[in-house]
Amino acid sequence: MTYQKHDEILRAEKVGLTYGDKVILRDINFSIHNIVRPDLCQGQVVSLIGRSGIGKTQLFKILSGMNKPTTGAVLIGADMHEVKEGEVGVVSQNYILFNHRSIRRNLEIALAHNDKNYTEADKKSIIKDYADKFNLSEHLDKYPLQLSGGQRQRVSILQQALTSNKFILLDEPFSGLDALVIDKVVDLLLKISTLDELSTLIIISHDIENSLAISDTVFIMANQPNKQGATITEKLDLIELGMAWNPEIKKEHKFQEMVAQMKYKI
Amino acid sequence: MVSKSKIMLLVFIQIIVVLSLWQWLGGGLIPSPGKIGVRIFEIIKSGDFWDNFFMSLSLTLKGMVIALVIALAISYLSLIPFFRPLAKFVIKCRYLTLTGLIFLFTLLTSDGSQLKLSLLLFGIIPFFVTSFLSVIDSIDKQEFELCSTLGMNKWRTLWEVIIVGRLDQVFEVMRQNFAIAWMMITMVEGLSMSEGGLGTMLIKSNKYIDLSTVFAILLIIFLIGVFFDYILGALRFWLFPYTKIQLRDK
Numbered sequence: 001m002t003y004q005k006h007d008e009i010l011r012a013e014k015v016g017l018t019y020g021d022k023v024i025l026r027d028i029n030f031s032i033h034n035i036v037r038p039d040l041c042q043g044q045v046v047s048l049i050g051r052s053g054i055g056k057t058q059l060f061k062i063l064s065g066m067n068k069p070t071t072g073a074v075l076i077g078a079d080m081h082e083v084k085e086g087e088v089g090v091v092s093q094n095y096i097l098f099n100h101r102s103i104r105r106n107l108e109i110a111l112a113h114n115d116k117n118y119t120e121a122d123k124k125s126i127i128k129d130y131a132d133k134f135n136l137s138e139h140l141d142k143y144p145l146q147l148s149g150g151q152r153q154r155v156s157i158l159q160q161a162l163t164s165n166k167f168i169l170l171d172e173p174f175s176g177l178d179a180l181v182i183d184k185v186v187d188l189l190l191k192i193s194t195l196d197e198l199s200t201l202i203i204i205s206h207d208i209e210n211s212l213a214i215s216d217t218v219f220i221m222a223n224q225p226n227k228q229g230a231t232i233t234e235k236l237d238l239i240e241l242g243m244a245w246n247p248e249i250k251k252e253h254k255f256q257e258m259v260a261q262m263k264y265k266i
Numbered sequence: 267m268v269s270k271s272k273i274m275l276l277v278f279i280q281i282i283v284v285l286s287l288w289q290w291l292g293g294g295l296i297p298s299p300g301k302i303g304v305r306i307f308e309i310i311k312s313g314d315f316w317d318n319f320f321m322s323l324s325l326t327l328k329g330m331v332i333a334l335v336i337a338l339a340i341s342y343l344s345l346i347p348f349f350r351p352l353a354k355f356v357i358k359c360r361y362l363t364l365t366g367l368i369f370l371f372t373l374l375t376s377d378g379s380q381l382k383l384s385l386l387l388f389g390i391i392p393f394f395v396t397s398f399l400s401v402i403d404s405i406d407k408q409e410f411e412l413c414s415t416l417g418m419n420k421w422r423t424l425w426e427v428i429i430v431g432r433l434d435q436v437f438e439v440m441r442q443n444f445a446i447a448w449m450m451i452t453m454v455e456g457l458s459m460s461e462g463g464l465g466t467m468l469i470k471s472n473k474y475i476d477l478s479t480v481f482a483i484l485l486i487i488f489l490i491g492v493f494f495d496y497i498l499g500a501l502r503f504w505l506f507p508y509t510k511i512q513l514r515d516k
Contacts, residue, residue, distance in 0.1 A: 064411075064415070066411060066414070085414045085415075086414045086415060086416075086417050088415070089415050090411060090412070090415045092408050092411070092412075094408070096406065096408040096409055096411075096412045097412075098409075098412075098426065098431060099431075099508055100430060100431050100433070100434065100506070100508055109416060109426075110416055113416050113417035113418060114417075115417075143507075143508040143511055145508065145511045146511055159416070160415065163415070163416055163417060164417075165415070
């Protein structure tokens with residue numbers, strides 16, 4: 001499998017979060033590189049896996065620029081500037097959309113704030129293309145409350161993909177979905193990740209199997225003995241391990257073994 | 267789940283049963299439904315009624331429009347910390363009684379029409395502001411976060427989430443508060459009887475212990491209120507179709 005790791009596109013540097021005396025996050029360091037594969041538009045899919053209540057949501061908010069860490073910083077872009085609110089797309093666990101807008105108008109508003117100045121005709125054509133590609137064509141004139149949870153999630157992800165943000169953070173994207181819908185979400189995320197060379201999906205989840213199956217890199221978040229606050233305890237380079245970009249990976253024995261081992265690490 | 271037609275049938279049967287019992291077992295101080303019904307027709311046929319009806323309706327609508335503008339302004343301004351105490355104070359004004367303020371308002375206004383309008387506004391604005399603020403307070407924080415991830419500035423976020431995004435709820439608040447305004451109108455007209463209105467008709471009939479007329483006017487006021495409630499509800503679903511989906515989901 002030929003690939004190259006190019007420049008850093010995101011770096012968390014000594015990120016810590018404290019509320020009063022309580023340390024939530026401690027010394028979090030990791031970076032994401034632009035992965036390049038010849039003749040392919042290959043984005044990045046990174047997972048941060050940790051058990052419930054460990055501080056994943058806090059890290060999620062720091063990575064999105066919504067909250068400031070107590071120490072350290074999250075740097076993004078070619079110039080490695082500190083992340084600002086609005087620079088990273090966010091798909092929350094309950095798929096927030098504007099309920100007073102139809103699906104078409106929810107997608108239009110994302111394009112309206114894209115930094116490329118599309119004409120009205122361009123916007124219509126882009127929305128049509130994306131809706132076709134992601135099986136949403138028949139729902140464009142419906143309102144969010146008329147869609148199922150899985151469909152709303154698709155619209156929510158698509159909405160973020162239509163902005164000019166290259167980074168999209170997904171909070172527990174597999175939570176509360178049945179197996180069939182999860183397969184569709186995985187398919188959707190893989191499609192989104194290949195829309196642009198710099199497209200980067202950061203999945204924050206406690207679902208080990210599905211997160212591993214979709215990612216090229218996995219960071220494990222856990223507590224260490226006698227130390228307060230969660231940190232990154234391990235990095236798994238799934239490309240090196242030969243487990244990335246394989247749609248059938250879940251069927252492989254070594255993958256299932258890794259999933260079983262991971263359960264003890266988080 | 268019981269169908270709407272079955273509910274309507276049940277309501278109709280129950281009304282018939284209650285009215286029949288009232289007609290047969292009544293006869294004391296409270297006039298029978300038959301007498302009230304006859305009186306309603308007599309009142310509606312008289313030219314006086316329509317003058318009084320339009321007087322009350324125009325005052326209510328005028329009061330509603332002005333109250334809506336003022337209450338929305340106070341509610342939106344309350345998002346700026348400087349104006350928050352003002353909004354809090356207006357909310358607390360629900361506990362002020364109008365009767366104690368009539369003298370003050372009489373001094374401050376030049377005629378009966380202005381007096382009634384001022385009293386009506388003072389009566390309904392605190393209820394409007396209370397409802398609007400609870401709508402604003404119940405907005406999910408994640409909607410604001412969504413706006414920021416879509417690159418919207420603060421004004422656009424305010425427009426999208428609080429103004430346009432909650433227009434259906436503003437309409438609903440208006441519908442609910444129309445009932446308060448309609449109930450208050452008779453009281454306000456009773457306090458200043460110079461220009462007539464349904465409230466004035468009611469007070470005069472009470473004065474002469476003309477109970478058939480009192481009950482007839484009460485019933486007319488009730489039916490007009492229910493009619494407007496229905497119209498405003500239907501208008502809300504027509505203007506904001508997604509609200510119908512929300513209600514059905516609940």
